[in-house]
Amino acid sequence: MSLNSPYLRKPTSVTRVMAEVLLALVPAIAVYAWFFGVGILVQIALATATAIAFEAGFLKLRGRPIGRSLADLSAIVTAWLIALAFPSIGPWWLVVAGTAFAIVVAKHLYGGLGQNPFNPAMVAYAVMIVAFPALMSQWPGAGRLDAAAQLDLIFGGARAVDAVTAATPLDSLRTGLRAEGSSVNALLQGDGFGLFAGRGWEWIAVAFLIGGLYLLARRIITWHIPVAYLGSLAALETIASIAAPQSYPGPVFSLFSGAAMIGAFFILTDPVSGATTPRGKLIYAAGAALMTWIIRHFGSFPDGVAFATLLMNLCVPLIDMKTQPPVFGHKTKN
Amino acid sequence: MNLKHLREIAQAGIWKNNTGLVQLLGLCPILAVSTNLINGVSLGLATAVVMAISGAVVAALRNLIPYEIRIPVFILIIAALVTVLDLAFNAYLHSLYLVLGIFVPLIVTNCIVLARVEAFAAKNGPLSSAVDGFAMGAGLVWLLALLGGMRELIGTGHLFNGIDMIIPSAQPLRVLPETYPGFLVAILPPGAFISLACLIAGKSWLDARAAKRAAQARPAAAPVSA
Numbered sequence: 001m002s003l004n005s006p007y008l009r010k011p012t013s014v015t016r017v018m019a020e021v022l023l024a025l026v027p028a029i030a031v032y033a034w035f036f037g038v039g040i041l042v043q044i045a046l047a048t049a050t051a052i053a054f055e056a057g058f059l060k061l062r063g064r065p066i067g068r069s070l071a072d073l074s075a076i077v078t079a080w081l082i083a084l085a086f087p088s089i090g091p092w093w094l095v096v097a098g099t100a101f102a103i104v105v106a107k108h109l110y111g112g113l114g115q116n117p118f119n120p121a122m123v124a125y126a127v128m129i130v131a132f133p134a135l136m137s138q139w140p141g142a143g144r145l146d147a148a149a150q151l152d153l154i155f156g157g158a159r160a161v162d163a164v165t166a167a168t169p170l171d172s173l174r175t176g177l178r179a180e181g182s183s184v185n186a187l188l189q190g191d192g193f194g195l196f197a198g199r200g201w202e203w204i205a206v207a208f209l210i211g212g213l214y215l216l217a218r219r220i221i222t223w224h225i226p227v228a229y230l231g232s233l234a235a236l237e238t239i240a241s242i243a244a245p246q247s248y249p250g251p252v253f254s255l256f257s258g259a260a261m262i263g264a265f266f267i268l269t270d271p272v273s274g275a276t277t278p279r280g281k282l283i284y285a286a287g288a289a290l291m292t293w294i295i296r297h298f299g300s301f302p303d304g305v306a307f308a309t310l311l312m313n314l315c316v317p318l319i320d321m322k323t324q325p326p327v328f329g330h331k332t333k334n
Numbered sequence: 335m336n337l338k339h340l341r342e343i344a345q346a347g348i349w350k351n352n353t354g355l356v357q358l359l360g361l362c363p364i365l366a367v368s369t370n371l372i373n374g375v376s377l378g379l380a381t382a383v384v385m386a387i388s389g390a391v392v393a394a395l396r397n398l399i400p401y402e403i404r405i406p407v408f409i410l411i412i413a414a415l416v417t418v419l420d421l422a423f424n425a426y427l428h429s430l431y432l433v434l435g436i437f438v439p440l441i442v443t444n445c446i447v448l449a450r451v452e453a454f455a456a457k458n459g460p461l462s463s464a465v466d467g468f469a470m471g472a473g474l475v476w477l478l479a480l481l482g483g484m485r486e487l488i489g490t491g492h493l494f495n496g497i498d499m500i501i502p503s504a505q506p507l508r509v510l511p512e513t514y515p516g517f518l519v520a521i522l523p524p525g526a527f528i529s530l531a532c533l534i535a536g537k538s539w540l541d542a543r544a545a546k547r548a549a550q551a552r553p554a555a556a557p558v559s560a
Binding site: 097105127130131132135 | 515517518519522524528
């Protein structure tokens, strides 16, 4: 059967896009809960409740229709990304304050959905890691904490943290490399590292990859940003690990550690704060990869994805302006 | 120079034309020094004193200063006053002097001071110029107090950090409970921008509400007078 143009397609609603994104996050959340316990589910519930409460409150203050805007699910996507970016055993107020900041300052003060120049979830992460660097660096070790201990860490008062928490694989690798005579290969044999990246974390990254491929298949996102981001990051890591194999862990570890996968498919692809032209997306994602690589290896924060995203968000207006494709029927300058 | 006129000048300086909230002048010291209430108020008072005296001096000399070189002369007068103040801080409030550091000498370059001298003192009498300078300074003091207090409270849970630099026996006040972790961002530069933006929004909101009320009051009052 052949069809003639115009091909009528149902317009994609914001609600459908957001629902698909939430669905695509589910496998990673399931793997996360499997390896690291119920903490992440509690954090997601806290973040979601906070996001809905502040979204509704601010829509009311701004005199906007509350029901329709809440139903677009965008606040819940922000909440889930925040919960996934924050340590799952952080105290309850950490994720609540972060989510409130994201919804109020990063989203509504800029004019609400579609107007925010920065990714709200990454703003929350950046603010909280600058404000509470210690709390934001305490991550659970795989299979180390039972549910009661996690709930106690989230809702309890005192935190005897060093005994129960672990640094992220990226963090422990960097700290380990500072020691005299250390090498990547020796460090990767250590506790906390798994088959090809951090123990437990590697499979969460695989689940993000699966969710991301689902989004690609459903045409919620295009291939440009994930391919350019992961490709550039892998290229940089490959060059570095060939040049100095003792100090750089190589592309596989890097792609499956930290927030690289969630960043490539779920954060950088944010249609509001990310670049929108096809060529612009490639430049934007490659720039974010370069920033991530620099901050990871030469910075002092646990991961560079959040800051890389925010820095590239700043460049988006320029990138989009310089990469406007010619209008159909018009000639390009050259 | 009647009293009503002076009151209007004072009102403009403290609220209507507030340097930080309306004119957005001198933002560098406002943002940098308002990390706590004591620092903010100290610098605000220092600026207010300089503004009041420089206003009076420039107004008194305004007919003697050649128009073409008035800016260098104004700056010289302001710089002389600031130097006196800087030395006084160094002598009597040395620990505060160390905290405020470069921002006391920098009052010279603060555009608020020169702006008031140029826009007001060069055209008005010494008394109203002194009132104008001091009122503009007072507007700065309350703004810095509020901004510094907000940032300090959110950032550390204390108020009056560093009061021992002024009254040696006094202690900072713990307002929030011991377990409050301290939201460090409020003390850092982003906190200054966010807090000042909130205050500016707050003033705009109050002004808009006042304007709305005035508009509502007028038609209601009309039948009474008729």
